[in-house]
Amino acid sequence: MAALEEAFAKYGLPEIVNTDQGSQFTSTVFTDAVLSRGIALSMDGKGSWRDNVFIERLWRSVKYEEIYLKAYESVGQARKSIANYLTWYNQQRPHSSLSGKTPDEAYFAMLPAMKTAA
Numbered sequence: 001m002a003a004l005e006e007a008f009a010k011y012g013l014p015e016i017v018n019t020d021q022g023s024q025f026t027s028t029v030f031t032d033a034v035l036s037r038g039i040a041l042s043m044d045g046k047g048s049w050r051d052n053v054f055i056e057r058l059w060r061s062v063k064y065e066e067i068y069l070k071a072y073e074s075v076g077q078a079r080k081s082i083a084n085y086l087t088w089y090n091q092q093r094p095h096s097s098l099s100g101k102t103p104d105e106a107y108f109a110m111l112p113a114m115k116t117a118a
Contacts, residue, residue, distance in 0.1 A: 004030070013037055062082065
């Protein structure tokens, strides 16, 4: 709940919150915190592995290309180093699944198309 409240305070209210069906997300406290703000709540069905495949790939990359290779001296150093890695991953690292583009290039290239479709 603390993370949810922090995210709302820091980034504002989203249109939808998508979670899995873990007990922490199906609890009345969590669902009320989302729904009482007029936010739609979507829960992945049991066995919906496809919903998480992209984020799972990202975290695999973060772990194997950054975290497991380093011995951080402190939590602060870990945060800074992981933030630097994520900046590099999104802005400089070409991805074969994106035809050699970075995630930022692929995302920002489709924004004008998304606005016209809406």
